Amino acid sequence: MDRRTSGPSSGAALLFLTDEQLRQGIEAMFFAYRGFTADPDRILADMAYGRAHHRAIHFIGRAPDTTVNNLLNILGVTKQSLNRVLRTLIADGLVESKVGRKDKRERHLTLTQAGRALEQTLSDAQRARMRTAFREAGPDAVAGFRTVLEAMMDTEMRASYSRLKDTTT
Template structure:
């Protein structure tokens, strides 16, 4: 960084030519990071006999209150049977409320109850703390690069869903 600009080794220029070993290391880092990212919520959920599917449902219902079951199916990419099993549990435990659609009575709109919002807060607080510390340590350029990499890894349908969620501002 003699002239104020990062060297090619740091800037990412050479990242277009990653070796298989470098890619393998990136894949492994992703696996271990995901383990760390999910560890705190997993501990909270284990006490309730819930799993990651419950967490994902709670997260996206919180992000888009009133979302339909079909929209949640598309976001999560799970089978209807799998999602129904998760939703049945969350509804019977008083964490999620299902309301009939005003326009289309066949639709079911999902909302977190106060108890559901409290659980979502505990789960996301743990993940935000981990992300905040990692982002702080890595710095703003690394954060921007990380987001670019994650977005580039999404297929086009997931990119659209992600963009809609970001633009919803909730």
């Protein structure tokens, strides 16, 4: 049963992948994601916030002055769900919402000083883990990691990801 290499798919030799290999990939993803969120989760548990708040803070910090709709597309939740989170963040003075100058229907979101401070705390924790993992794995592994993750995204998510990647560089 010599099937390690089959015909070419899009140039390179088609990988033969056993269900077992794929399964390990699935489980790796599951366990790693838990680690990935563990540190911020711990910090947020002490406050009245959760993972949804973290995500909102992250992407507002990443793209200041973003609109609610833009954030909605990135996060992939309903506007009602996001609104609950935004309401508390605004009420607590972490996020500022300004009515759009050009289009008054839009709300432009920005982190306040306090918001930036929390964002820093959260992403420091998350980056620390990411940095350790990247260093342990080495640069080639990191490149592969990113390549596979990008290939695993839905098309629209990949678009959001690339857009963010490019705007900040």
